Amino acid sequence: MPSVYLTTLGCPKNQVDSEKVEAMLDRAGYRFCSTPGDADVVMVNTCAFVEEARRESVETILGLEDVKRTDARMVVIGCLAQRFGADLVEALPEVDAVVGLDRYAELVNVLDELTGWSPVGTPRRRPVMDILHATGRPRPEVPYAYVKVAEGCDKGCTFCAIPLIRGRQRSRPLDEIVREVEGLAEQGVSEVVLVAQDLAAYGADLGRRRIVDLVSKVTTVEGVLRVRLLYLYPREITDPLIAEITSNPRVASYFDLSLQHASPRLLRAMRRPGSGERFLQLIDRIRRADPDACLRSSFIVGFPGEQDGDVETLAGFLEEARLDWAGFFPYSAEPGTPAAELDDRPGPSELADRLTYLTGIQERITWERSADTVGRTLDVLVDEIDDDGTPVGRSYREAPEIDGVVMLDRGNPGDWVRARIVSAYGAETEGKVEEVGGWS
Numbered sequence: 001m002p003s004v005y006l007t008t009l010g011c012p013k014n015q016v017d018s019e020k021v022e023a024m025l026d027r028a029g030y031r032f033c034s035t036p037g038d039a040d041v042v043m044v045n046t047c048a049f050v051e052e053a054r055r056e057s058v059e060t061i062l063g064l065e066d067v068k069r070t071d072a073r074m075v076v077i078g079c080l081a082q083r084f085g086a087d088l089v090e091a092l093p094e095v096d097a098v099v100g101l102d103r104y105a106e107l108v109n110v111l112d113e114l115t116g117w118s119p120v121g122t123p124r125r126r127p128v129m130d131i132l133h134a135t136g137r138p139r140p141e142v143p144y145a146y147v148k149v150a151e152g153c154d155k156g157c158t159f160c161a162i163p164l165i166r167g168r169q170r171s172r173p174l175d176e177i178v179r180e181v182e183g184l185a186e187q188g189v190s191e192v193v194l195v196a197q198d199l200a201a202y203g204a205d206l207g208r209r210r211i212v213d214l215v216s217k218v219t220t221v222e223g224v225l226r227v228r229l230l231y232l233y234p235r236e237i238t239d240p241l242i243a244e245i246t247s248n249p250r251v252a253s254y255f256d257l258s259l260q261h262a263s264p265r266l267l268r269a270m271r272r273p274g275s276g277e278r279f280l281q282l283i284d285r286i287r288r289a290d291p292d293a294c295l296r297s298s299f300i301v302g303f304p305g306e307q308d309g310d311v312e313t314l315a316g317f318l319e320e321a322r323l324d325w326a327g328f329f330p331y332s333a334e335p336g337t338p339a340a341e342l343d344d345r346p347g348p349s350e351l352a353d354r355l356t357y358l359t360g361i362q363e364r365i366t367w368e369r370s371a372d373t374v375g376r377t378l379d380v381l382v383d384e385i386d387d388d389g390t391p392v393g394r395s396y397r398e399a400p401e402i403d404g405v406v407m408l409d410r411g412n413p414g415d416w417v418r419a420r421i422v423s424a425y426g427a428e429t430e431g432k433v434e435e436v437g438g439w440s
Helices: 012-027 051-067 080-092 101-115 162-166 174-186 211-218 239-247 266-271 276-289 308-321 350-372
Strands: 003-008 039-045 073-078 097-099 142-147 191-195 226-228 254-260 294-303 325-330 377-385 392-393 405-406 417-423 428-435
Touching: 003 012, 012 039, 012 073, 012 101, 039 051, 039 080, 039 101, 051 073, 073 080, 073 101, 080 097, 080 101, 080 162, 097 101, 097 417, 101 350, 142 174, 174 191, 174 211, 191 417, 211 226, 211 239, 226 239, 226 254, 239 276, 239 325, 254 276, 276 308, 294 308, 308 350, 325 350, 350 417, 377 405, 377 428, 405 417
Parallel strands: 003 039, 039 073, 073 097, 142 191, 191 226, 254 294, 294 325, 405 428
Antiparallel strands: 377 392, 377 417, 392 405, 417 428
């Protein structure tokens, strides 16, 4: 059996794709190894969302080329392969095959040809369906899992290349998603993180938005103790969705709001309806439903035409909104998007100053919001034991891999514990476990 080494770059949605690719190749008879030097095929699932991600993808490909066996084959999949496939073939002669998102059905045959493998005695291989609809996943190494409920986006923001890469929105049937969650729960997953490019619009392409139905159904799966939602477009957040998130005890009261800016002028240029004032009204609705709700967002800095006044508008919004978490990213001109044709961008030094200024404001607020949890008792899922033997977990306030963590005095990976927060250090908090198995 030929061996494959797969590394994944980019967002959780890409991670889900990699897990489904791994399951597909495993069924076809391929085995996976943990080091590139042992593999017959080295594969990179790439990201192409912004310029920095594209650069990281290329650097990863070249880095793996240096450490793989000379007779091993290099295969590039994912967003970079989808968007710039022909360019990759020309620019990177080290690459033996480039397989875009819409060609995953061909991946097994591509690897067979590259390795010269003719499997004997293995079960008949069935053509793979659209990988979005695949439900098979390898056994998770952590007690949480991302579940992609839709692919693509219909919004048409002027800065975003996602529709060019992933296409228009395609929602999965609700029952299919539930089957995948059931399979994950049987393998020990107790927190499910629902993801999509535009999660709250789930089902719109099938006739009606069904995100509330989906969340409610997933929370009934045996073994699932917490459901978390990522990537919520503010216009799609309805009162019924707010009610489901804040009142269902199996849903994290956590709102990942895709805001991008607070200046009405820039939001219009981004083709995103809204303003800082309207976003504050949404935040007020959420906090009236649950005063302890946790809010996160991300913001683009340096969009074409951004002036000092726009930066101050965003700074004022941050002070008033008091988000628990926020990230700030420099604008990236994506080829083929309307905003890429716009001029009047801040220079590198000015952009860096704006990023530092806004990040400093939010870091202070994040510290204050974390300090507000001291004295509270929270249900925490233990994810891992760190290098010095400390259990590390997350409450409803922390999404995997992007937010802070809760450092605990005891517990094992997969445990749910009830912990009293005794101190806060910026993004991290420290909890004293009062009960193991003490979820609400």
